Amino acid sequence: xxxxxTKPSTELKYQTKFMEHIVIIGNGISGVTLARHxxxxxxxxxxxxxxxxxxxxxRTALMYVYMGHMKFEHTQPYENWFWKxxxxxxxxxxxKNIDTDQKVLEFADGGNLNYDKLVIATGSKPNKFGWPGQDxxxxxxxxxxxxxxxxxAYAPNNKVCNRAVIVGGGLIGIELAEMLNSRKIPxxxxxxxxxxxxxxxxxxxxxxxxxxxxxxxxxxxxxxNLKEIKSDENGRVxxxxxxxTGEEIACNVVGLTAxxxxxxxxxxxSKIELGRGVKVNRYLExxxxxxxxxxxxxxxxxxxxxxxxxxxxxYTGRMMGETLAQTICGNRLAYKPGHxxxxxxxxxxxxxxxxxxxxxxxxxxxxxxxxxxxxxxCITVAFNKDTKEFIGINTFGIRMRHExxxxxxxxxxxxxxxxxxxxxxNFDPEFYKVYxxxxxxQYNDTFNTxxxxxxxxxxxxxxxx
Amino acid sequence: MKAIKNIGLVIFLIGLAIFTALPLLGTFNLNxxxxxxxxxxxNIKSEVFINDIKxxxxxxxxxxxxxxxxxxxxxxxxxxxxxxxxxxxxxxxYTKSSDMAAMIGKKSANGFIANNKxxxxxxxxxxxxxxxxxxxxxxVILLGKKGIKNDGIYHDSATNRGWIGWMVFIFLVSxxxxxxxxxxxxxxxxxxxxxxxxxLSGNPAGHWFVYGFMYCTVMTVMAVRMYIKYRHNIYQVxxxxxxxxxxxxxxxxxxxxxxxxxxxxxxxxxxxPLDYDFFFQWNLNSLIETGGxxxxxxxxxxxxxxxxxxxxxxxxxxxxxxxxxxxxxxLAETLGDPxxxxxxxxxxxxxxxxxxxxxxxxxxxxxxAMTLYSFFSDTGTVLGIKTSTVQSIYSLVxxxxxxxxxxxxxxxxxxxxxxxxxxxPLAAYLGFxxxxxxxxxxxxxxGQCISCGNCSTYCEQGIDVRAYAxxxxxxxxxxxxxxxxxxxxxxxxxxxxxxxxxxxxxxxxEILLGNDVDLMDFVNQK
Numbered sequence: 001x002x003x004x005x006t007k008p009s010t011e012l013k014y015q016t017k018f019m020e021h022i023v024i025i026g027n028g029i030s031g032v033t034l035a036r037h038x039x040x041x042x043x044x045x046x047x048x049x050x051x052x053x054x055x056x057x058x059r060t061a062l063m064y065v066y067m068g069h070m071k072f073e074h075t076q077p078y079e080n081w082f083w084k085x086x087x088x089x090x091x092x093x094x095x096k097n098i099d100t101d102q103k104v105l106e107f108a109d110g111g112n113l114n115y116d117k118l119v120i121a122t123g124s125k126p127n128k129f130g131w132p133g134q135d136x137x138x139x140x141x142x143x144x145x146x147x148x149x150x151x152x153a154y155a156p157n158n159k160v161c162n163r164a165v166i167v168g169g170g171l172i173g174i175e176l177a178e179m180l181n182s183r184k185i186p187x188x189x190x191x192x193x194x195x196x197x198x199x200x201x202x203x204x205x206x207x208x209x210x211x212x213x214x215x216x217x218x219x220x221x222x223x224x225n226l227k228e229i230k231s232d233e234n235g236r237v238x239x240x241x242x243x244x245t246g247e248e249i250a251c252n253v254v255g256l257t258a259x260x261x262x263x264x265x266x267x268x269x270s271k272i273e274l275g276r277g278v279k280v281n282r283y284l285e286x287x288x289x290x291x292x293x294x295x296x297x298x299x300x301x302x303x304x305x306x307x308x309x310x311x312x313x314x315y316t317g318r319m320m321g322e323t324l325a326q327t328i329c330g331n332r333l334a335y336k337p338g339h340x341x342x343x344x345x346x347x348x349x350x351x352x353x354x355x356x357x358x359x360x361x362x363x364x365x366x367x368x369x370x371x372x373x374x375x376x377x378c379i380t381v382a383f384n385k386d387t388k389e390f391i392g393i394n395t396f397g398i399r400m401r402h403e404x405x406x407x408x409x410x411x412x413x414x415x416x417x418x419x420x421x422x423x424x425x426n427f428d429p430e431f432y433k434v435y436x437x438x439x440x441x442q443y444n445d446t447f448n449t450x451x452x453x454x455x456x457x458x459x460x461x462x463x464x465x
Numbered sequence: 466m467k468a469i470k471n472i473g474l475v476i477f478l479i480g481l482a483i484f485t486a487l488p489l490l491g492t493f494n495l496n497x498x499x500x501x502x503x504x505x506x507x508n509i510k511s512e513v514f515i516n517d518i519k520x521x522x523x524x525x526x527x528x529x530x531x532x533x534x535x536x537x538x539x540x541x542x543x544x545x546x547x548x549x550x551x552x553x554x555x556x557x558x559y560t561k562s563s564d565m566a567a568m569i570g571k572k573s574a575n576g577f578i579a580n581n582k583x584x585x586x587x588x589x590x591x592x593x594x595x596x597x598x599x600x601x602x603x604x605v606i607l608l609g610k611k612g613i614k615n616d617g618i619y620h621d622s623a624t625n626r627g628w629i630g631w632m633v634f635i636f637l638v639s640x641x642x643x644x645x646x647x648x649x650x651x652x653x654x655x656x657x658x659x660x661x662x663x664x665l666s667g668n669p670a671g672h673w674f675v676y677g678f679m680y681c682t683v684m685t686v687m688a689v690r691m692y693i694k695y696r697h698n699i700y701q702v703x704x705x706x707x708x709x710x711x712x713x714x715x716x717x718x719x720x721x722x723x724x725x726x727x728x729x730x731x732x733x734x735x736x737x738p739l740d741y742d743f744f745f746q747w748n749l750n751s752l753i754e755t756g757g758x759x760x761x762x763x764x765x766x767x768x769x770x771x772x773x774x775x776x777x778x779x780x781x782x783x784x785x786x787x788x789x790x791x792x793x794x795x796l797a798e799t800l801g802d803p804x805x806x807x808x809x810x811x812x813x814x815x816x817x818x819x820x821x822x823x824x825x826x827x828x829x830x831x832x833x834a835m836t837l838y839s840f841f842s843d844t845g846t847v848l849g850i851k852t853s854t855v856q857s858i859y860s861l862v863x864x865x866x867x868x869x870x871x872x873x874x875x876x877x878x879x880x881x882x883x884x885x886x887x888x889x890p891l892a893a894y895l896g897f898x899x900x901x902x903x904x905x906x907x908x909x910x911x912g913q914c915i916s917c918g919n920c921s922t923y924c925e926q927g928i929d930v931r932a933y934a935x936x937x938x939x940x941x942x943x944x945x946x947x948x949x950x951x952x953x954x955x956x957x958x959x960x961x962x963x964x965x966x967x968x969x970x971x972x973x974x975e976i977l978l979g980n981d982v983d984l985m986d987f988v989n990q991k
Contacts, residue, residue: 029916040975061917068617069954074922077931079811182616215610314915319980326984336981343913345956348612348697352913352958399958402911402978410982427910427961429700429952458965 021045022328023105023113025095026121029314030295032056033321034119034328035088041329046087047113049105051094053145055080059123060314062148063175067182072145098270100288117328120267120278120286120293121321124260124312127168131256133229138237139254142176151179154253158185161252165189165240167226168258169196171344174209176255177218178347188219188249190226190242192258202359202380204369205396209346212376216347229254260312262297275299277310282334284324292328294320304337306356313342339409340392341402349376354405355392357382365391368415368446370439372397379439381415388414398435399427404461416451419443423456466603473599480592485636487589487657488643488650492576493527499572507568511556514544522569530570534649537569538562566649567672571656578653586657590679594686601690611697613954615923623877624803630877638874645865648672665721674721680796681713687799694802700949700962704788708795716792728758734790737770738829739891741864744836745856774891775898781964782905783895784947793884796873797925798948801881805950808880808927818887818927818944825863826893832859863888882925886944896943904964906971907940907951909933912979914959920951934959937977941970 022038024031027050035046061075083090094108098118105113126141128134140150155161164180166173169191180187193199196213198206213220225243232238239250262277273279273287277299284292293299295317300309307316319337326333343352357380361367366385371378377397383390390413393405404425408418422436440453500523504515517540527533541562548556558565578585608614623629643650651672658678662670670678688709695701715734724730729751737743743766752759777785787794808814832855839845839852846852872884885892899905907930914937920930926944930951933940940951940960952960976988 037975058916058918060915061919064917064919065619067615068620069615070918070922071619074918077916077918077935212610315912315977315979318977319912322976322980322988323984326988333984334981336984338979338981341912341979343915343957348610350956350958399910399961402913406911406978427908427958429698429949430962431699431703433699462966462969 019043019045020116021047021114022117022119023115024048024119024121025105026050026123026295026297027053027056027090028059028121028123028295028317029056030123030317030321031119031121033318034121034294034325035321036086037322037325038328039086039088041325044329045089047089047091047115049091049093049095049113051092054090054092055083057145059143062142062145063179066148066151066179072148095266098267098272098291100271100291103290115290117290118292119324119328120264120272120291120297121295121317122263122266122297123317124296125263126172126256127259127261128256129258131167131226131228133231133237133254134256136229136231136237136254137235138252139229139256141256141260142172142179143260151253155180155183155185157183161185163188163249163251164253164255165226165249165251166255166257167240168256169193170257170259171197172260173255173257174213174346176257177213178216180253180255181216181218181347185253186217186219188221188251189213190221190224190240192223192225194223196220196222198359200359201394202357202367202369204371205378205380205394206359208371208376208378208396209349212347212349260296262299262310264297275309282336283327283332284320284335285327292324294324304335305340307337307340315341339406341405349396350399351394351396352400353392353394354400354402355382355390355409357392357394368443370435370442372435377435381418383415388416390415390418393418400425401427401461415443415447416449420451421454421460423453424460426456466607469603470600470607473596473601473603475596476592477596477600480589480594480596483585484589484593484654487578487585487653489529489531491529491574491578491653493530493533493570493573494525494575495523495569495573497523500569503568503572507558507560509558511544511548511558513547513556514540514558517543518569522573527573530566530650530652533570533573534563534566537566541565563647563649567652570649570652571669574652574656579656582656582659586660589657590682594682597686598689601686601693604690604693608693613697613956614694615919615954618803618806624806626807626878630804633877634874637876638870641865641870641874644672644676645869651675662721665718666724668724677717680792681717684709684712684795684799687802691799691802695953698949698953701953704949705798707789708791708798711790712792712795723758729755729762731762732792733762733765733769735792736774736786736891737766738826738833738894739791739793739889740766741829741832741859741890742856744833744840746836746840749840774895775902778895778898778905779903780905782903782945782947782962783892783899784905784945784949784962786895787885787892787946788948793868793872793889794946797876797881797885801873801876801925804876804881805925806880806922807878808882808886808925810921810924810927810929814927821887822889822893822896822944825867825888826890828859828863829890832856880925880927882927882946885946886926892944892946899945900941900943902967904967904970905941905947906963906965907933907945908961908963908965909937909939910957910959910961912937912977913957915957917956919954919956920960923950923954925950930960937972937974939970939972 022044024035027048031048035048038044038046055076056078057075058077064070065072095105096108097106103115126143138154140147155164163186165188166176167190177187177189195206196209210220227241227243229237230239237252237254239248240254241248264274264278267274267278271288272291277297278286278293279301280286280293280298281301284294284298286293296312303309316337320335323333323335340356341354364385365382368381380394382392390408419440426434437453440451444451500518521536541558545557618624654675655670655672658670658675661678662668662674688705691705692702711734716732720730720732742748752763788798835847835852835855838847867888868884875883914934916931916935918931920934924930925948926946928942928945930940947962949962952962974989976985
């Protein structure tokens with residue numbers, strides 16, 4: 001349920017006329033988190049502008065609408081009355097130009113809006129690498145609400161869409177494959193890499209996902225690139241040509257899911273400094289005073305730790321919103337994301353990661369890998385070869401407790417500790433079969449140690465780092 | 466596989482169609498000896514009624530209950546009218562006309578159905594069970610690899626409030642209306658299960674036995690569906706098994722066997738105030754009169770409500786009852802599972818829920834206080850209000866209409882926990898304990914939530930789980946029945962039902978785990 005953040009009083013309503021006006025472009029997780037937190041901290045006037053939808057929705061849930069798990073309204077985390085109640089004004093408009101001297105936004109439909117502080121939170125758009133035919137009808141990304149509408153139009157079932165080809169083997173690619181699969185539309189999945197997502201996942205895990213994809217009757221083509229998309233006489237997708245073999249694959253829909261790029265074309269005409277994204281410092285400030293950028297479209301001048309300068313991740317957008325709200329409300333704070341973590345789901349396999357596990361162990365690093373003999377369950381733990389310090393863990397098919405790994409990373413625990421106390425970290429539902437003893441046994445056998453497993457302890461779980 | 470499913474569906478529908486037609490079929494012919502027995506057993510003193518029935522019913526053939534029932538009803542009305550006019554109060558008949566019709570119908574049924582109970586059982590229950598299993602079992606293969614299988618739920622007319630959903634709604638509501646308010650039309654159904662009833666309790670079946678048997682059958686078949694759908698989730702498998710066990714053994718078989726052993730009919734797991742008539746005078750009297758076992762039941766019933774229930778809720782949350790033991794929960798979690806997404810998640814619905822469920826709790830407590838006062842002080846009224854009137858109102862409005870007609874009939878429209886969420890007084894009581902003194906919570910996994918909303922969509926209790934999860938806050942809500950489906954459908958492993966220390970169970974946070982530790986401290990400990 002939604003909690004009302006503050007109650008408006010007539011006095012406050014009067015004051016808002018003279019209040020600082022915060023304008024946020026983009027109603028995604030970053031912008032909305034920012035707005036919510038500014039409202040918690042202050043009575044500033046807040047306006048959120050979006051050209052995509054009237055209300056905030058969870059982009060990550062679009063797939064479930066197509067798959068019939070949910071209706072679109074279920075993807076909206078706040079009821080429609082929430083915005084008015086919290087005095088967050090919503091404006092549906094497309095910003096064409098930002099005049100930072102006059103502090104004015106110009107809209108595509110001719111209107112304009114003054115701001116005191118401006119936040120750019122426009123997220124990403126799907127990458128298109130100049131493939132011939134990439135803008136044909138039926139060639140689409142899977143990012144915006146409009147992409148979902150397009151997919152519903154071009155691929156409502158396997159009669160209208162006999163085959164879909166997906167280009168790009170990342171998280172959105174596999175989600176799109178799962179979506180189409182749910183409507184029994186045959187899918188050919190073109191992946192540039194020699195194994196699925198192997199720029200991120202270590203080999204064993206990547207292989208497991210390859211097999212999992214094929215087990216779902218998805219035509220996975222590894223080391224395969226798109227050459228061009230061919231059009232029929234009506235300007236609709238007819239087929240694709242494979243770069244390597246020249247093979248032509250007939251299809252009605254092409255999913256372009258080769259990553260995303262900051263959605264900042266409308267900023268180009270302004271004085272705001274851009275790289276691939278909107279350039280920001282640690283305080284999420286751009287080169288222009290009173291203009292900030294957060295979320296997928298923000299690009300750090302220098303990457304933070306092992307993170308990328310542009311992070312298109314749900315929770316980093318949220319964290320930037322949490323942080324910038326402090327700055328805007330007078331408590332200037334640097335954006336400092338803590339230990340890396342993330343999660344995803346590959347068809348039926350859940351994936352979580354805490355700390356850093358690189359596809360190839362870096363210098364002084366080694367991996368410990370355990371895999372269930374039958375099921376699609378495995379973990380990979382990265383550690384320092386010399387000091388045995390724990391660096392990160394990937395888990396597939398086992399849920400782990402974020403708090404515990406965050407604490408262990410902060411405390412710089414070593415492998416022996418992590419392996420012995422792994423039961424504290426298990427987050428699987430009750431009565432699930434647990435594998436910590438099996439994992440520990442393999443660890444002991446591999447490294448010639450004699451560690452014993454400790455029983456789960458609530459006291460340890462709830463003690464703070 | 467698909468073909469097997471379709472054949473199964475056809476077979477199921479044939480069974481269902483025959484079952485649905487039965488109330489209007491069959492021949493009835495009451496012979497004089499049977500009627501004399503009824504007159505004797507029921508102690509009927511109205512010669513007007515007796516003569517009326519003897520002239521107009523006895524020895525005559527009736528095709529279908531719809532031809533017999535109105536005559537009995539009219540005879541009853543005429544007799545009572547005459548006796549009222551003549552002030553012959555001792556001759557008035559207080560049996561409801563539908564009960565009288567059911568009684569006479571049961572004795573007088575003599576056609577094909579009554580003579581072929583086994584065959585008719587096969588053509589209704591038998592075809593229903595076989596057809597349903599043929600429809601369900603191929604899913605082992607058709608659903609593919611194990612995992613969450615919610616594909617197409619909102620594209621299917623049955624599960625998206627489409628025409629199939631509305632048909633199911635009409636069927637269920639009609640079924641409950643017959644059961645509660647026109648039980649004479651269930652006469653043919655009782656015939657089908659007579660052999661089973663006689664084997665268990667030694668008595669022929671009444672319409673409540675039909676209901677009990679059907680309840681168990683439907684739960685068992687739909688439990689098979691649960692096992693297949695959630696076969697990757699052992700929590701769901703255990704929970705389904707538990708709820709099925711308690712329904713079949715505790716709610717169905719044990720009470721019937723107790724009747725055979727001359728003991729009171731009692732469901733040992735049905736706790737007051739869900740078991741709202743536990744303290745009614747007739748029940749207390751019957752328990753006390755039975756001695757030994759009756760007194761044990763009386764003590765057990767009180768201990769169950771006052772001691773066992775709250776202690777168990779303290780350790781495990783109210784789920785141990787609502788989704789592991791309770792019969793209402795059992796049906797909701799099996800037959801109702803396909804409809805769980807229809808529960809309203811709005812703030813408005815939550816407000817309605819809190820007013821309604823606590824009003825019912827208050828109602829049952831006031832009624833019970835009146836009942837006990839009446840019982841001990843031997844009066845029929847409290848402060849000028851007749852206790853029996855209050856009891857009848859509760860039985861009708863809450864016990865029959867809310868719990869039955871709306872509670873189950875509305876599954877396809879308002880979701881499978883309408884009664885449990887908005888009406889059940891026991892759930893309200895357990896909810897207080899769960900909210901204020903329990904180790905149970907649904908833990909949110911740090912900063913992993915992506916606000917997708919699967920958890921909220923599939924919460925049968927209408928809890929906006931996501932609202933908590935996306936704030937990194939544990940879910941501690943009085944209404945949560947711990948079905949575990951939010952955790953099951955979460956694509957990112959964010960939710961875990963667990964029983965842990967009370968300290969830190971409720972953890973409002975503003976900044977989620979993962980953001981700079983200083984900022985978390987700064988904001989959260991302010």
